[in-house]
Amino acid sequence: MKRFISQTRAVNVVKRFTCDELVESLTAYLEGALDQPAHEGVRAHLACCEGCGRYFEQFSATIGALGDQPQEKLPAGVRDRLMSAFRERHRP
DSSP: OOOOOOTTSOOOOOOOOOHHHHHHHHHHHHTTOSOHHHHHHHHHHHHHOHHHHHHHHHHHHHHHHHTTOOOOOOOHHHHHHHHHHHHHHTOO
């Protein structure tokens, strides 16, 4: 007797990540912004990749140490010069 998966039943496929893809997705992972297959893919990669596991620990420690710093305001003149330079650089 053959068994088939019902076409109406969703199959949750875990996304496989390369190390580069993991690095690009880490912020979204920490913010809870990944869909379930991608979230599980990051978890699976972190569980089996020692280098990415260390990177994740360092990244998390940095956020923990610096994440709650009070926001500094730039003096108006500095902000205006930065915005002007940005606009100049991005003109078509």
